[in-house]
Amino acid sequence: MTSDPFGTAALRESVLASWVSSPTRLREDANAEEDLRLGGYADRLLVELAQNAADAALLAGIPGALRVTLVSGELRVANTGAPLTAEGVAALASLRASAKRDGSTAGRFGVGFAAVLAVTDEPRIVSRTGGVAFSAARSRAAFPDGEREPAVLRLPWPLGDDEDPVPDGFDTEVRLPLHPSIDGPALLARLKSDVDALLLALPWLGSIAVEDDRVERVTRGESEVEIRGRRWLLNRASGRLPDDVVATLGVEARTNADWSVCWAIPDASPVTDGVLYAPTPTEERLSIPAMLIASVPVEPSRRQVMRGPAADAVLSAAAAAYPALIAKVDGLDRTSFVPPPGFPRSDVDDLLRERVLAALREAAWLPAAVGPDLRPAEATVVDTPSPALAELIADVLPGVAHGSLGAPSHAQALAALGVRRLDMTDLVAALTGVDRAPSWWRELYAALAPVADVDAAAREAMGALPVPMADGRTLPGPRGALIAESAEVAEVEGVRLVHPDAVHPLLEKLGARRAGPRELLEALRDPVDQSAVDVESGVDVRPLVDTVLRLVTDAGLTAGELPWLGALTLPARTGDWSRADELVLPGAPMLAVLAPDSPLAELSPDFAANWTPDALAAVGVLDTFAVLEVDHPTGPDHELADEQEWWDTHDEPPSRLLAIRDLDLVADDAWPAALRLLASDPRTLRALREPGYTTWWLARYALIDGAPPRDWRLPDAVDLAGLYDPVAGLDAGLARAVGVRAELSLVDADDVEDLLARLADPDRHPAPGAILRAMSALAEAPVAPEDVTPPDRMRTLAGTVADADACAVLDGPWLVAVAEPDELVAVEDFTAAAALAELVDLPLASDQLPAKVDSDGDYVPWAELGAVVEAAELAGLDLPPGGPIVHDPLVVVVDDERHEVPWWLTGDGILHVADTPEALAAGFAWRTGDWPARHLLTALITDPDPRTYLA
Template sequence: MNDPFDTARLRHAVLSSWASSPTRFREDANAEEDLYLGGYRDRLLVELAQNAADAAGQDARLRVSVVDRELRVANTGTPLDRDGVASLASLRASAKRDGVGRFGVGFAAVLTVTDAPRVVSRTGGVAFSAERTREAADVTGRVPVLRLPWPTDEPPPDGFDTEVRLPLRDDVDPAALLDEFADQAVDLLLSLDGLTRVEIGDRVWHRDGDELHAPDGVTRWVTVRDSGELPANLVAATEQRPQWTICWAYSTDRAEHPVLHAPTPTDERLSLPARLIATLPVETTRRRVAPGPATDLVLDAAIRAYPRLLDHLEPAARTNLVPLPDFPLSEVDDKLRQGVLGALRATPWLPRPTGDPVSPAAAALLPVDSPALADLLADVVPGLVTAEFAAPEHAAALAALDTRRLHAADLVAAVTGIDRDPAWWHRLYDALAPLAEVDADAREALGALPVPMVDGRTIPGPRGALLIDADLGAVAIGDAVHPDAAHPLLERLGARRGGAHDLLDSLRDDVERSVDDAESGMDLTDLHESVRALVDATGARPGERPWLAALALRDSAGDWRRADELALPDSPLLDLLDEDTPLGVLADDTARAWPRDVLTAVGVLDTFAVVVDESPAGPDHDLADEQDWWESLPEPPTRMTAVRDLDLVADDAWPAVLALLAASPETWQALHEPHGYTGWWIGRHALLDGQPPRTLRMPDADALAGLYDAAPPDLAPSVLRAVGVRDHLDVTDPADAEDLLDRLADADRPVGAGATMRAHAALARAVRDGDVAADEVEAPIAVRTLTGAVLPAAEGVVLDAPWVLGVLAPERAVTVGLDFDLAEPLADLLDLPLATEVVVGVVRERAEPVAWTDLGAVVDACDLVGVPVPPGGPIVHERLTVRIGLIDHEVPWWVDGGVVHCTDTTAGLARALAWATAHWPARHTFAALLDDPDTLLP
């Protein structure tokens, strides 16, 4: 058989050495066993792939298959040569030169699965066999398999340059072995720089640049590689190859990669998120990295290269590459962790909203994941990164890099003092709102957020500011947030929500001091524009906000005056006031510039102004004689509306004034308010036909004719009643009583008997009911009697009993009518005696009493009238005489000490019966029935 690699010579040399030195045989056997049972016990595929990568350079392909229980590992690259075969058979020597590999001592790993490995190549092949070695060495037991090569003429498969063929021992499961190799495929591609493709059975892994693709076509790894030359002194000291290489590999599946590869796996545990494969000096066991300058140089290069992995990841995935705080797992791990953290901390890789990256050391994180907030603050906060890095999943990584996380107070400080339009501030509040919802501390800090106001100012914090609901344009109100900036967050932070009404109310202080401000030279233009716009927006009515009347406006002479001290130039009110009225006229230019309803709402007079107080506390509304009105009320009012400036009306203008008041709903209501000030004042101080209204009667109140003059008939009855014009007698106070008594004492007044009695009865009831105290009224000097005549008061008596009229001259009797119970209070009021006190009579004749029930006509009369027959009975006289002083008077009836006397006549019996039944007004009915019981029959 052809022997291109002169294996016969190699076998002869080995067999000769064994023959000359039996210990050499045992040394070779032990060394080989140490290799495949020790350092290479689990490195079969790794070692074969390593040798394949060394042989192929930068584009090695590896294929692993099982054919008839024979494991075959094919590779591309430099085929087998004489030196390579010598290396295979030497155990210690290696043919690796200038970075191009051949099979070396690592080939001993094949003995873990076979006793008869073969290597076939385009240039020839060699075979090893434990059985043939025993025969050649004439020994039994364990032998060094890889010391004696034999030639073989098997060709490699098409497309490959070399193939290792390993007949599997019976205890090896081919399928399990392929699965084990499949688990190592990624490790091979990552660890071996020259290897680009691995086929295991029907599964293929391949590397394309910095990306590694799995059999399913998904990119699962990204890599960063670097290389360099070791200084000559380090090469000599470590026996390393001059060139060093590193590869950082990161799995997008984020699987654990716990050990360092140098370049094959070692026992150096790492806690980094990425795998490091580097040509580091290792101990002879290939399990541990050999410390020293060469190791430090390569690790430093690895640290510098690590941040380049970030370029292969989407921004949101980059923090996965940050080693999280943990205890280092080895000295190498400690060095790498610290170095990588320092490199990541200083490298600009965190994206900013502006596009340019920033290093974690110079970066600032938002307190909340808000892209909108990040965009707004990108040019405000130095180093601000995109919002996604504020999410919780990035917190631990960025904390490990000491990246500064902003708090709400930092954001407030950053935006304080910057100049932005109101809409920008609204967007900022909107972005910060979620933070305020979940974090009480943040909410407190946000309370200092700048807030743009309508007047152009920016205030530090929204507390007390006013959020406007309505669209009020550019009304310049100091307390109002600019409408374009208004946001619910501001209300959460202490702003008040309201519309035009609230905004208008916020001007109260400015309005109330506006006259002083104007007189001191202050420009009121903004205030005027604000008031005008807000009054118009609210639809405020005259008197609705009394404080608006203090607004300073110019009068026709150019002076500043309160709005309620001015009238519109064309106001009809001007023709109704006194010539010396203090009321001014509004300047023409203001009257033309402002809507009329706005001017009247702020208090400028078009008609009479109305004062409205929903909860009056006292007579403090600056109304004429208000104190007197308040004291006249039976109890304080719970609400009041009152027309002001009534004391400025000209005496002859009152009919027109009343018509004007009746024409406006506001003044009409004030005029008609029960017990209201307006009607009270007009009733006492206005003049209709030269008299106050309360001294007049309604034109149709005929019962008051003579006592009061009729009011002008051209005014509405409701208006006349509202201002006190009388339609009935009503005595409510001492003034009413004195006025009525004066009218009764006026002999020029044609007061009839009926009106006189009604007037006396009204006066007596006022005294009886306590409305008028008799000692509060000055007694009249004259009184009007039953006949209608006016008599000096000293000559009059008050009729308190009807029988007295039988002897008393009617010209002296002052009567209350038929209700004699009112006689005593009237007498107190008039300071007159009662008639029964002056006229004291004695019945002259004696007679017998008669029971009422014994008088049939009386019984029938009571039955017809519907009253019970009274108990007892009168003393009936044939003739009844009463002596008054020295004079006898014949009378039809009399009452003496409560005993009723009467003559046996219709007149006497009827009066006695009416008095006894307390039905005095029915006396004439009784008389008719006593004369003729059929009087009431139809």
Template sequence: MTQADPFGTAALRDAVTRSWERSPARFREDANTEEDLRLGGYRDRLLVELAQNAADAAGSGGVLAVEHVGGELRVANTGEPLTEQGVVGLASLRASAKRDGTSVGRFGVGFAAVLAVSDEPRVLSTSGGVAFSAARTREQVAALPGAAAEMTARGGEVPVLRLAWPVEEVLTEGFTTEVRLPLRAGIDAHALLESFAEQVPDLLLALPALSEIRIGERGWRRQDLDADRVTVHGPESSESWLLHRGGGHLPGSALTGLGAEARDSTGWWACWAVPLDDEGAPVALTGDVLHTPTPTEERLSLPARLLASVPVEADRRRAASSAAADAVLDRAAECYPELIAKVAPEQRAELVPVPGFPASDVDEKLRQAVLDRLRVASWLPAADGGFVAPHEARVLDEASEELVGLLAEVIPGLIVAEFSGARHRRALSALEVRRLGAADLVEAVTGLRRSAEWWRSLYAALLPIAREETREELAALPVPLADGRTVTGVRDVLLGDGDTEPDPVALLSTLDISGLRIADPRAVHPLLERLGAHRAGPAELLDVSALADAVRHSVPDARSGTDPRPLAEAVLRLVDSVGGRDWLGALALPDADGDHRRADELLLPGAALLDVLDSEVVGGEGPLGVVADDFAARWSPELLRAVGVLDTFEVHVEEEPTEPPEGLADTERWWSGRGTEQPPERFVGVRDLDLVSDDAWPAAIRLLARERHTLEALREPGGYTSWWIARFALLAGNPPRQWRLPESEELAGLYEPVPDVGLEPEHLRLAGVCAELSVADMSDVRDLTRRLGDRNRTVRAGTALRAHRALAEAVTNGVVDSADAEPPEAVRSVTGAVVGAERAVVLDEPWLLGVLEAPLVVAGGSPEQFDAEALAELLDLPLASENAVIQVSHGGGVTQRWRDVGRVPAACELLGMPVPSGEVVLQDGLKVHTADGEQSVHWWVDGAGTVYAERTPDGLSRALAWAADRWSERFALAALLADPAAVTLLR
């Protein structure tokens, strides 16, 4: 070996050419292999492969410089110079000189990347230089017959890197090795350098042995701030990265399937890197590739970059499918939680791989392995100050620092509020961290014993999340009460109002009222009201069912030994502030006898009502009592009346009752006697009427008329109050309904005028004294029929007619049901005489009066004035037409149309009525046959509807009025038929 050929290239060439000469197929194999590397695996990896070689040569602190000079690309680096073994590797295509397991390049194989841009590469070093040349290789091959034929078959393409020649050139100053690449025609040097510039930052990160890379005039510098942070400074900006490194040795089982040289290296290493922003916060990657340590084509979707010693395929583009590759990926995943632990706790979720489609098979394996490690490592910041593993962690759906701080000791594994935000939701979901909603939170605090102040702080922290969709769950929150208990559920809890006098909490918190839940004032917060609690002002408190129940039970409780005065005093103070309620009448108050009664069973001392009540009903065993004097003196009469204490008559009101109200006399009789099965929409009745003294009714009626509420009850049409007084009160010894007003002469004979009892006519009417004929119920029917049938009464005929008309109308209008009536034994006829019911008939056809005995006929007026059938049913009498079997005696009658009957058209015209369209039979003497013989009549209508009339104005007028359905005009028609002139009508 001479100085001119320090690396023995001549021997290498000789060995290669002899092999090609012996076997042209070997030439073709070498050419194909190099072509595969140039066109396949190592295309576009020029800078990467040269940078890896420079890193291996440098060891540390290496510098790489790339320039375009005189049509060739020059790539120079510092570090160890080229060696003979290196030259052998360059020219071997299949073997690298690097076998210590610590290098990152494959010097020899990777050098094939230079063929992408040059056919004449040269490598210069301080130890010597070598050149490769396509042209010179063709000259050598041309002398080899077999190989030359193969070269010709390949179009002159030869393996450039198999034959090396020594070269002596001057290196760029400051470097130990330089690769010079005359650029092939068509290569854009500027574009090539720009593509290099884009790769530099990643290469400086991936190759820590390099501290600087220069591309032309631009330079990039790596700065290791500490073991975990690296900054790459470029010509325009800087990039900082957070690193975590790991390493170790793989077991022999993991090396199965690797080549012999690869199996010699059991060491593995991995480095996770994540970029940092200007504030030092991690910036999650959204798409990257696996670096080994330089980039492969294995796409990854993890938030951090992985640089690792993953075995790769020969072209360094894909991870090798091997147990070793899986083992390195698995150990890299084990390191990932340690990378996250180096990030500020509130930023750690940014580095969790979120759900999504895997970018590659390697990505799928690595993502799953990372998530598996993250779930069991303790790195999430816990609310209690430590760290917790995701599989034991709990996160609130919505939270604030205040809320998490309160619950830190309540919910094991609760993590800080920062992680409740929406931006961490996907990350925590990927880790399967359990989320706690409003219902879970409520469950966690249920059963806790905490101070009222703690609960108020909790409510304040929950206020921001108390929206419509969470209100139902939060309504189950515990609430501390003023009596020291803590209840579950906000609804029905009452909230004290410190600005209100009297303070309900102070009034009732010491009372033992079952179901009354008043919040501890120290825990009161607006959230409770939003969730269904009620402000416990006096008005709200009086609307609480528990207080109403306590009042309703206060009398029995008092009689069993409970002191009712505290409850009574609290209720009275509340009522004094806001007014009463209907149920307050049940409040137990002390009476003058030393006992306790309901407030609505007590009277004020000196009450006006005492003057009209029977003395036997007040005090002792009576239904009413008088409020104890000392108690009454403490409270105003108005306040006592507000809780139901009586001063005058009171009115009982029920809306939409379904049955007779209890506690009032005879309501069942009033209810059943209303004449309808439909209940009233509203019941209004004065109570305690049955307790009035018999001789005090005039005064009682005046008292009722004096008060507006009782007067309205008394005036209610068909109401209970007027009904009861009319029947059961006493005026001069009789109920008011048995008297008539002195001026009501039309009732004379039926009713006696009421004596002077000191009441005005209006008061008498209100009390039920009769002012006119009316039938309101069946008792009125019985009373009126009894009076009509009383032989000792002198009843005028007109009065009897009107009375019968009122009875018929009561049936027709549905006021009474004739089926419920009691038939009278005697009735009043149209003459005013009383006749036995067995002889009487009800007139239904007026022409029958011509053959009937008037003292036996009962009527309510003319046919259009009353319903004869209704009256007959009510009195249980036959209709007159039912008993009559009568025939008309035909004797020379003439049938004429009404319009042809003399004077009929003129009479009708004067009255403005139409002439009937039918016919009439006119006879000079009209007679009918009855059971008693033949009788003369003025007019008649037979069973067939034929109208008969005698030739007289009296008979013809009635027949005409009936035929024209103008019965009330019969008397006017009689006069006009006698003298059909206008003056007749006007007289």
């Protein structure tokens, strides 16, 4: 090794001379190096050194090896292959040019070597042919500059005589003394993370070792390699750029017009967050679920693609090569490698993904149900994920893809490719009119059965599947068809039987029924519904009636199980024929409470003698009132009397309807007996006990001595005495159940208007407390005032009945001293006065009695009223702010008439009180909001002694 084998002295002299003659060149070189170190080549140390090693291996024509070690704080990167040359050293010192002139995959010690400056200021390269060093300190000494540091990599130096030789087995080693701030072990850990990708991206590198972790690439044929036990599928393509495209490239790039691309998939798994490799990683993010290594032109930083005709040409070639990669994946996994939808991750991704999708649409790679792979553009995927189904219909429909591709996991990919999807509705339509043997249809049903178990929409569409019948017909849909082995079934008129060779459990799920007694009854539903019309037309329906009742008996049906059986026409005692649910068993107690014009009639006793009461009840014949029970009703459509009115009382639809039918058919004078009848049967008693339609209707329309139940009160409801009369002749529990009042409860405008009418009735004599409670209930009633007709007369505070025009609602206790009690309407709580006034359209007394204080008084804070203070302390009450104006006496003028009053509250909120215990107590209680405490306070103000409080 000579002292300067690569002529570094001449290189330094040339650079220094250029800096001396051109300070601008000095700044440009320094700026360029800093940009490369801090910008384009930051964090790319191993990438750049590995690509140089790959070039060296390519030049030598052998698979290269790279080894990274940490020796006494110095990172050493050794490689095999072509050693360092003078041309390479010149390229290193140029900052702008690469030594690559021979079609290698990457630059050989070009601008990328600036990546070492991220970890060192003193890089060295030792090779079998010599070595070279760079030094920030020596560069500063050689050309001191007051403005900035000179470029380190522009001034190469020969190695010292004491430099260790290249390690055995290697040809070149880059030695990088690490900055003190660099954590060597952590740096090695980061370098290890790049190893696998570099071995895949740089085919001339056969192995990379970081410390003791040596990773080798094992080639397994043209399209598969193994790295660290991980299997990669590959598809490579190469070619030469057209001359007109080459002409758009830079001078150096024109020396190599060849292009190559390599697609790679790790372990047959999609890549979820990839970037473009060119051949080292760029910052062009890709959404393509495979790794792409392509010889696209890149910007000097090697982080972005240099857009232009050359890049477009290579990316187009890469897109064209992509389908062949997918074809190497196991068939049903291929759709995982269709680019997913979403926003592109880069401009390159946008262009590449569009072209990849176009190539995938036109290439034959999609697995077929039968035969060779299909082009997605001509394929049809059945939504039903069933290989057996797809194979079965492949001879009926062309281009059917593999059945498993109908699974949801493939839907997104197939949609991106525009593959035609055949949902169950389309499939059923395509099969309509197909002529196949019954056994073929059974195979079809077997293939569809798993889908019907999990997909309600598909199952719904299957309801129109063709079904071969035993009589040779093929009917659209199995609903209404019967599956049975008994030949007797065929004797039942209107029954449709499935061909035995086509029978499959799916048909039952889609509406076909096994032919037991219940199923046979269902088959007769239309004739039952038509029976009334048939009777009027002269048709003999007795065979149908006998058949239905026999099947009902065999099935053990009970009343209400099949409500539609109520349409069966049966003979009445009169000789006419009526619906079964409009007939009553002979001698049933219900007959005694029905009105004479009731549409319900008595069943013919002769006919009834032929069947059990249970069988007759099962077809709807009544032995007592029928009960209707519906969960989550959707509307008032159950043919119940006044059902719409009841429904309108709900803000939300009721969650359950439990109703006794035909209550409106009871005779007016038969209600006590009817109610006892309802209470005697567990079925109707349950409806009586559950609040709902039945109790609502009975409370309003049942009659007890000519009045509905809610017009009466229970005998022990003494609070309602004088307003409601006590009911007689009914058990208390039954009376309560049918709506007889136990308390004052107002639920609607009718209740409000009824109570107002009772209060205004001079023949009623409610107690004073009952009147106050009634007025309070009216104020709190959950009705809008506009829904209530204001009364003409009102019950007053004096207990009298007066014209409403002469009344006002008492809204303050001080007003009692000047108002006439037979002109006041009062509530228990003054805060409810406004609500009552609005409800009955009356003014407030405070608005009707404008008063003026006409006496002198003195303002005295509460705290200065000693007796009040002592009383408040004993009563545990806080003193309110401020105080009253105390008069002796207090006089107010109302309508030019003077009144001496105990206390008064003016419209502006000023409190006036007479100088008496009663007045002070009332004013204090009102101010504190504890009005009921006024009497206690009066006693304590009079005698503020604990014994008074306790006694």
